[in-house]
Amino acid sequence: MEYNYKELEDxxxxxxxxxxxxxxCIVRGLLSNGGCNVSHMQNCLGVPQSTVSQHLQKLRxxxxxxxxxxGFEIIYKVVDQRTAKLIDVLINKEGQ
Structure with missing residues (x-):
């Protein structure tokens, strides 16, 4: 078997x-809603805005x-199609 180690590491x-x-939860919500701002996520998740911002930074x-x-807000959306496919398989369980 031949593996591209760098690709597997990524x-x-x-x-x-x-x-x-x-x-x-953030990613699933963004996929479901097509995008939203930090305040909306904070209200849905029930965690402090600083916590949401830290998680958003990792995802970005x-x-x-x-x-x-x-305007005064930033609307976040999922741009990585692998993520959308993975969430469908793991959480939404399409095809079942």
Missing amino acids: ISEFLKVLAHPVRL TAGIIEGERR
């Missing part, structure tokens, strides 16, 4: 970023989400 890091219940750094400024 996938492993991607999965580590998603491997937190709050981040999974991994290239999973992006934010678009609209």
